[in-house]
Amino acid sequence: MSSVADLALQVLLLLFIAAFIAGFIDSIAGGGGMITIPAMLLAGIPPLETLGTNKLQSLFGSGSATVAYAGAGHVDVRRQLPMAALAAGGAVFGAAVATVIPPGALRAALPCLLVGIALYFALKPNIGDLDRHRRLSEAAFAFTIVPLIGFYDGLFGPGTGSFFMLAFVSLAGFGVLKATANTKLLNFGSNIGGFAFFLAYGVVLWKVGITMGIGQFLGAQLGSRFAMKKGARIIKPLLIVTSLGLAVRLMADPSQPIRVWLGW
Structure with missing residues (x-):
């Protein structure tokens, strides 16, 4: 086997591991994209192909976790399907916008986004397991918040589950x-x-997406079961450390647009 093939196999293995960890974390507290997207970028995959392939592998994780939670009675799939459709519509629009944003802008925005998400988790108040008073009607929530977050997921992705x-x-x-x-x-x-x-835009890498998807599926199965037993509190510090660490790693790349613009 050639050195190039060896490297490709090693990269796929690392992406599989990253997806497994992301699936575990995302199924509990969201934020799996904070691991998978930087991992693919660091592997040399262009930003637009990274976003497209990330959607493929994310389907395995979110689908796996949905099945686990629904099987345990924690989500009414039939009742929430209209909201899921609105999220899908928002994501289509966001993905369309992503195709016209310069790749450098996507690479430059990601470290800033990771730091912002880390600060958000670090500063957010504690939340519990009991339901509380609803501040927004179900219809208002469905037609404003859901498609807006869906749009963000199509445009960037990291932290969508957390949001x-x-x-x-x-x-x-x-x-x-x-x-x-x-x-x-x-x-x-x-x-x-x-x-x-x-x-449809032709930017999905199937080999990478399916390999990572298997990791996502397995990680989400393990993480959702852990969440149903222990809750999500232990994931908060892990999300903060991971997002900050990835932001630093991305900024360490000499070709990072922010560093180029600033002349670092």
């Missing part, structure tokens, strides 16, 4: 476990929307 979960908690009044379970179905919907657009 859905926290929106459910802070605006819909869901407890953290119920919010996480419902998030997985909506995230599955937004992944379908984004994937459909990127597939």
Whole structure:
């Protein structure tokens, strides 16, 4: 086997491991894209192909977690399908916008986004497992917050599950476990929307996506079961450390657009 083939196999193995970890984390607290997208970028995959392939592999993780949570009775799939469709529609629009944004802008934005998400998790108030008072009606939530987060998922992706979960908690009044379970179905919907657009645009790498998808599926199965037993509190510090670490790693790349612009 040639050295190039060896390197390709090693890269696929590392991406599989990254996807497994991402699937575990994402199924509990969201934020799996903070691992998979930087991992693919670091592997040398162009930004647009990274976004498209990320949608393929994310389908495995969000679908796997949805099945696990629904099987345990934590999410009513039939009732939430309209919201999942709205998330998919928002993601299609976001993916369309992503195709006209210069690749350098995507690479430059990602470290800033990772730092912002880390700060958000570090500063957010503690949330519990009990349902609380709803601040936004179900219809208003469905037609504003859901497609907006879906749009973000199609445009960038990292942290989408976390944003859905926290929106459910802070605006819909869901407890953290119920919010996480419902998030997985909506995230599955937004992944379908984004994937459909990127597939039509021809920027999905099937070998990478399916390899990572298997890792996502296995990680999500393990993570969702862990969440149903222990809750999501242990994942918070892991999300903060991971997102900051990845941001630093991306900024360490000499070709990072921000470093080029600043002359570092």
